[in-house]
Amino acid sequence: IGHIPYGFFERPLRAYLRQFGAVRHLRLARNRRTGRSKHYAFVQFEDPEVARVVAETMNGYFLYGRTLVVQQVPPERVHPTTFWMADRKFRAV
Numbered sequence: 024i025g026h027i028p029y030g031f032f033e034r035p036l037r038a039y040l041r042q043f044g045a046v047r048h049l050r051l052a053r054n055r056r057t058g059r060s061k062h063y064a065f066v067q068f069e070d071p072e073v074a075r076v077v078a079e080t081m082n083g084y085f086l087y088g089r090t091l092v093v094q095q096v097p098p099e100r101v102h103p104t105t106f107w108m109a110d111r112k113f114r115a116v
Contacts, residue, residue: 028087044073050109058115
């Protein structure tokens with residue numbers, strides 16, 4: 024998910040996406056030093072069909088003044104460390 028508005032961090036984003044289905048992993052990209060959002064996230068759902076529906080539904084969705092860009096990545100293109108340290112509370116370095 025790209026172009027995520029500021030203030031939409033892990034908890035609110037996870038709660039928002041739960042309306043579609045169970046979220047297995049969520050990793051919001053953040054600046055290591057400041058902790059500010061880089062405005063994109065990787066989300067893995069329990070059911071791949073849910074991911075397809077989310078990508079179709081949310082792509083181009085206008086949220087808090089920003090237009091979301093949502094794409095589904097095929098499983099063979101997902102890097103093994105994409106969800107490394109996902110689902111943990113962020114602490115700035």
